Amino acid sequence: MENRLAPLVENHNWFTLSRFGGCMRFHRIRKYGLALLLALLMLIVQALELTLAYFGITEYRLTAQMPDLPFALALVFCLALRTARQDTTFLLRFGTPRTSVWLSNVLSLLMAGVLYLLLSIVVNVVSGAAAVALYPQCSDIFVAQRYQLPVGEFLAMLLGDVWEVLPWYLLWLLEYTCIIYLLACCLRRWKGATIAVLVGVPALLITLIVLPTLQGVAEAVQSSDQGELMAMLFRFLGWLEKAADFTAENWQWIQGGAAFVSLVLSYLVMRGTRQPE
Amino acid sequence: MQKPIIPALEVEALSHRFGKTQALDNLTFAIAPGRIVGLLGRNGAGKSTLLRIVSGQLKAKDGDAWLFGQRIYNNTAALSSLCMIGDTPDFGKLKNVKQLLSVCDGLFPGWDRERAIQLIKLFELPITRPLKGFSRGMQTAVMLAVGLASGALLTIFDEPSLGLDAVMRERFYDLLLEEKQRHPERTFILSTHLIDEVARTLDGAVMIDKGRLLCQAELSEFGRIYMSVSGAPEVVRQETDGMTILREESIAGSLVRHLRLNNAREGERLMQEGKVQIAPMNLQRLFVFLAQQNSTETMAEEVEA
Numbered sequence: 001m002e003n004r005l006a007p008l009v010e011n012h013n014w015f016t017l018s019r020f021g022g023c024m025r026f027h028r029i030r031k032y033g034l035a036l037l038l039a040l041l042m043l044i045v046q047a048l049e050l051t052l053a054y055f056g057i058t059e060y061r062l063t064a065q066m067p068d069l070p071f072a073l074a075l076v077f078c079l080a081l082r083t084a085r086q087d088t089t090f091l092l093r094f095g096t097p098r099t100s101v102w103l104s105n106v107l108s109l110l111m112a113g114v115l116y117l118l119l120s121i122v123v124n125v126v127s128g129a130a131a132v133a134l135y136p137q138c139s140d141i142f143v144a145q146r147y148q149l150p151v152g153e154f155l156a157m158l159l160g161d162v163w164e165v166l167p168w169y170l171l172w173l174l175e176y177t178c179i180i181y182l183l184a185c186c187l188r189r190w191k192g193a194t195i196a197v198l199v200g201v202p203a204l205l206i207t208l209i210v211l212p213t214l215q216g217v218a219e220a221v222q223s224s225d226q227g228e229l230m231a232m233l234f235r236f237l238g239w240l241e242k243a244a245d246f247t248a249e250n251w252q253w254i255q256g257g258a259a260f261v262s263l264v265l266s267y268l269v270m271r272g273t274r275q276p277e
Numbered sequence: 278m279q280k281p282i283i284p285a286l287e288v289e290a291l292s293h294r295f296g297k298t299q300a301l302d303n304l305t306f307a308i309a310p311g312r313i314v315g316l317l318g319r320n321g322a323g324k325s326t327l328l329r330i331v332s333g334q335l336k337a338k339d340g341d342a343w344l345f346g347q348r349i350y351n352n353t354a355a356l357s358s359l360c361m362i363g364d365t366p367d368f369g370k371l372k373n374v375k376q377l378l379s380v381c382d383g384l385f386p387g388w389d390r391e392r393a394i395q396l397i398k399l400f401e402l403p404i405t406r407p408l409k410g411f412s413r414g415m416q417t418a419v420m421l422a423v424g425l426a427s428g429a430l431l432t433i434f435d436e437p438s439l440g441l442d443a444v445m446r447e448r449f450y451d452l453l454l455e456e457k458q459r460h461p462e463r464t465f466i467l468s469t470h471l472i473d474e475v476a477r478t479l480d481g482a483v484m485i486d487k488g489r490l491l492c493q494a495e496l497s498e499f500g501r502i503y504m505s506v507s508g509a510p511e512v513v514r515q516e517t518d519g520m521t522i523l524r525e526e527s528i529a530g531s532l533v534r535h536l537r538l539n540n541a542r543e544g545e546r547l548m549q550e551g552k553v554q555i556a557p558m559n560l561q562r563l564f565v566f567l568a569q570q571n572s573t574e575t576m577a578e579e580v581e582a
Contacts, residue, residue: 001281001283001346002280002281002283003282003283003346004282004283004285004310004311004345004430005283005345005346005347005354005358008386009354009357014353016357016386017353017354017357017386018353019384021383022385023383025379025383026369026371026383026384029379030370086369086370089367090367090368090369090370091384092333092334093332093334093363093367094332094360094361095333095334095356095359095360096356096384097351097352097353097356098333098351099351099353271351274335
């Protein structure tokens with residue numbers, strides 16, 4: 001039987017057929033501008049701080065030398081909310097396969113985060129170098145030992161620091177992006193239930209762990225049994241310590257595992273969401 | 278001998294329910310490639326649900342649908358052949374036509390950039406002005422231009438003329454016919470309730486009502502099977518005996534019977550004998566009669582149930 005689809009499938013690769021390129025182009029237009037804007041805002045703030053310090057109005061502290069991960073995550077969160085809703089709907093309306101929409105969503109969020117992270121390094125390097133260059137003229141208002149270094153040496157040190165932490169920051173950004181995207185997909189699909197879980201689970205933990213302990217302490221206080229009270233307190237502190245140790249020792253694995261599970265779940269949640277509503 | 282061709286779209290026993298509403302009810306039909314087909318139905322007939330399933334936005338609860346022989350839902354190969362232009366223009370918050378065309382360039386494997394720009398000019402649309410400031414008609418025109426330039430093997434327009442003025446509507450239908458001539462391999466589905474408006478462009482029609490198939494045929498076939506027969510009442514009754522009567526009307530002493538012939542030869546016979554006047558039935562009237570018949574049947578079923 002003659003199939004008119006056959007030439008199309010034979011002449012194009014998956015990248016073209018799945019519309020992945022178009023999805024990524026759409027995300028580039030929609031997302032990267034915001035990352036650039038945020039970095040520009042950061043640069044303006046830094047420039048303002050430097051100017052104020054230069055004219056002796058405030059002091060300038062060289063603090064933000066690391067890539068700006070918290071702001072990058074905040075940016076990813078804001079973009080994820082928009083991606084899970086409007087952007088996904090737009091792409092699916094044309095009949096785009098969900099797999100490529102999902103993949104482009106996750107990748108574009110990650111890339112927006114990485115772009116901002118790298119731009120934040122540039123902003124920090126530029127503002128740091130400017131501060132070091134200005135230090136000899138008004139040393140009384142710049143507060144840090146590092147200003148006394150020559151600019152070249154300072155930049156080498158700064159970039160060395162950044163180079164050391166950047167792979168870890170990128171890994172964390174990837175992990176948190178997966179988790180944040182799942183959260184955005186859940187908020188898109190089950191808004192009420194997701195908020196209830198986000199608030200309810202910590203509340204439940206407090207109810208199940210902290211409240212019985214406090215109740216036990218209160219009972220022990222009432223019975224005035226100091227020995228029992230102390231023993232109970234130590235038991236609880238010991239348990240907390242063990243839990244904290246376990247979490248600290250295995251945090252990378254917990255975070256990585258949560259990210260992987262989130263990635264898989266985000267696809268399932270997004271795939272099953274009725275879109276457009 | 279010509280090789281048989283796999284249908285551009287095929288749906289089989291498709292059913293879908295939203296809560297208590299049966300949106301699609303055991304729908305089965307197929308559309309051959311290289312045609313302009315009207316998906317005709319009243320508001321709430323199930324057209325949009327069907328199109329959402331066909332475009333992979335919704336998974337059918339029962340039955341199945343294929344694009345060029347491939348299952349649709351989340352199937353990259355099948356969906357690569359499709360361009361769906363919905364009834365509500367959605368630009369994904371893109372700023373202007375230029376950005377939209379750039380995105381579409383990556384979305385559709387058969388995208389024709391030059392044609393897109395040419396169509397935008399023909400629809401008299403500004404390419405860099407913010408889309409936010411466009412009127413509803415202009416927004417619709419942008420999406421129609423995207424659909425036409427997409428080069429997709431199957432392009433679906435859901436209510437294509439919403440918000441368009443008379444001039445733009447005619448221009449769209451002319452451009453659609455032109456596009457069909459340029460690319461005979463392309464299939465177009467026009468989903469609408471404005472039947473008379475699209476009739477001149479169609480090669481065939483699929484009529485649905487209350488989620489059910491009323492009828493499906495090529496337009497030429499409709500003209501041979503569905504007829505309006507008029508003349509002296511006695512003669513008309515005698516000549517049309519045994520045929521399926523959709524509607525009977527008395528106009529100025531003569532009887533008009535709108536009917537479905539059992540075969541095309543009956544029409545030829547009536548014409549040769551010349552005892553009555555016969556004329557092919559207007560597509561919109563035919564749809565109204567079939568929809569009314571379907572409503573009556575549905576009500577009878579409900580009463581029985």
